[in-house]
Amino acid sequence: MKFYLAFNFPLLAFAGLFSGCVTIAPPADRDAANPSDADLEARAAAIHERVITLDTHLDVPILMKRPTFDIRHRHDAHDHQSQVDLPRMIEGGLDGGFFSVYLGQGPRTLEGRMQAKDAAREIFDMIDRMVAESPDDFEIALTADDAARIAASGKRIVYMGIENGWVIGRDLDVLHEFYDRGARYMTLSHTRNNAICDSSTDPAGPEHGGISEFGKLVIKEMNRLGMMVDISHISDDAAMQAIKLSEAPVIASHSSAYAIYAHPRNLNDRLLRAVAKNGGVVQMNMFSAYLKDVETSPERREALRAWREKYGDILELSAEKQAEAVAARGKIEREFPPDLATLEDVLDHIDHVVKVAGIDHIGIGADFDGGGGVLGCYDVSEIGNITLGLLKRGYSEEDIEKIWSGNVLRVLRANEEVARRLQAEDVAAANGEKRA
């Protein structure tokens, strides 16, 4: 809610660093801007301040594993390769979102799965610790109603979502445990097939033909618990089946439109219509490689290769060595910046989802700290530009409120209602009311 008025200035500073094709209008400086632009900015700022802003895919827990990172302090997007921290959330006017309990896929063995469960538990612990250490700045949100209450208190809203059903192994009990820890959605897979379903990007191709038998039980249990089924990353067949299997509306926590850029990670129009019919929501991703055809320059590729070779897994390094690795990477980001999509590309994807699925089925999941960030909105301090961009494209305040939180909170609330109904049915069955 606290909103930094000159929200598009940092964008200009960043834009200058990149050779990318910045298609948003160049505003020169504030004084020289024409009155209608200034009016629009003021209106955007006021709307951004009024609505609850939630990003459904914050990968900052990845950075929280580093001893050199402290979410309470300000970091630089490039020098520190960091896109989310408390000062910049406040500056950018992000009320909160879903902190991602993310784990990349490990070996599909018993040991691999057991390690994944424990590693996930450590991420939940880390998020809990963050809130415990800054009780005036953060608060855990567990229900849709919590969002407004926490936003009103001025604290950041901390929902949690699991990225990669891999972390539950083949264990419905741990799914329940993670719900109890706070997880309110679970992305069924990441970039590889797992026990639950096929991924959209596994080089081996489909393994289950969509959702596995175990996956069907997972969806059933998520419905019973009130955990949103997240169809981002999963294969088209898996997504279509998940939508049909789920008794509650689904979420795509960070996905873009296939019709605008044909990447398997994006949702085609058939899926967009299915999500709409299901009452679900597509949270727009801001991952450049899924938004348009981006290229990595040979210089950047070589610099990154050398960097990786020199430092390896930086979480394995001493704090001192980590700081050195981060600084070295920062130098690469400045010297050989990535080819990024732009905020206008993001808005094109949003427009398409709205056209096909409708304004009630679109939201924001920028994938900050997970590969997201575009020219014009490269870190959380710049998200006011999304509101400004939407306003410029003719979206109303009501539309913008839906995009920033109204839609996803409606979906979460619907999941809560389905859970209440299913649990009541369980109780009735246990009491013999439904038995022959």
Next chain:
Amino acid sequence: MKFYLAFNFPLLAFAGLFSGCVTIAPPADRDAANPSDADLEARAAAIHERVITLDTHLDVPILMKRPTFDIRHRHDAHDHQSQVDLPRMIEGGLDGGFFSVYLGQGPRTLEGRMQAKDAAREIFDMIDRMVAESPDDFEIALTADDAARIAASGKRIVYMGIENGWVIGRDLDVLHEFYDRGARYMTLSHTRNNAICDSSTDPAGPEHGGISEFGKLVIKEMNRLGMMVDISHISDDAAMQAIKLSEAPVIASHSSAYAIYAHPRNLNDRLLRAVAKNGGVVQMNMFSAYLKDVETSPERREALRAWREKYGDILELSAEKQAEAVAARGKIEREFPPDLATLEDVLDHIDHVVKVAGIDHIGIGADFDGGGGVLGCYDVSEIGNITLGLLKRGYSEEDIEKIWSGNVLRVLRANEEVARRLQAEDVAAANGEKRA
């Protein structure tokens, strides 16, 4: 293999204690017995010595939880309410069997399930400790081939079986973990319905109509691991479905014949035929209340009620108080002995299973320390009487060998083969050989 020749003498001592209808021939004493009886006893002793004897349901781990119990020492069946220990296994000529990782059903909540998994882990630990503490007396068996090797060494053969699928909660990973710990069968339920299937004795009646969707995955995973599916305790519908679902032969680790005594816990002829067709095995239970219509006298009932009221859960008591409780219970067992079935009842049930299913589908799972034990075979020291009884009824040495271990080892071996095939198919699929 080490066999106590005068195997039927302890029986007589016990038989005298009970008012029950002992129908086996009263042999008076050895000298007075007619030559053909003595011949038969000598033949039985020799056969009993030659064959590998396995009991597939040893509940002694329940007693191992008591600090007053030490499996290496001799106990009295009545004074200590103990039916299995090392000295009596040697005396009775029991080479080994399946030590039961048994847990009664707890609350069907996440917490209840998590506690069950940990409690099961403690039982595995306890069995491991038993073997580690007496490496010359016990050895863990993991494959069908292990039985002969361990028997030849003179050690007791320690297989493990899980009683009650309840202990895996809704978790296929922990099923795998418990396989790795040594479990080679799992009884899908105990006396109540659980997440896997319906029980034959849940007062609430069926809940899943047999095997649940989760249960289907459990059976699939048991097949993949090579863990025998145990249909004892589960409902008739669940048992029939389990037989159809399982790619490997099933076991009924401790079950009797419904046609002989109509108790829901027993297997009807339709199921006996299905087990036979499936290549599985029914291990005869020796639990009196499932063998015939037994009655508890009002005096015994009242004495037991008072005892329970005085001591409660004896595992909660100090070692001293536990010893007192066990002694007090021993007094009741002497003064008001239970109405027990007899070894002849057991043999009637065996004859029926052989008649309906065939000699290749019958074995022994006496349920010692879990409620089993009949007049004529009340503890493990008396199991030679089973061999003698079988011989008297005309079973050949080959038949007896099948009953005592041949059949169940064949079933275990078949499960190992199915597991090898399924795992090879998994590898082939992972290598893309089976993918479109």
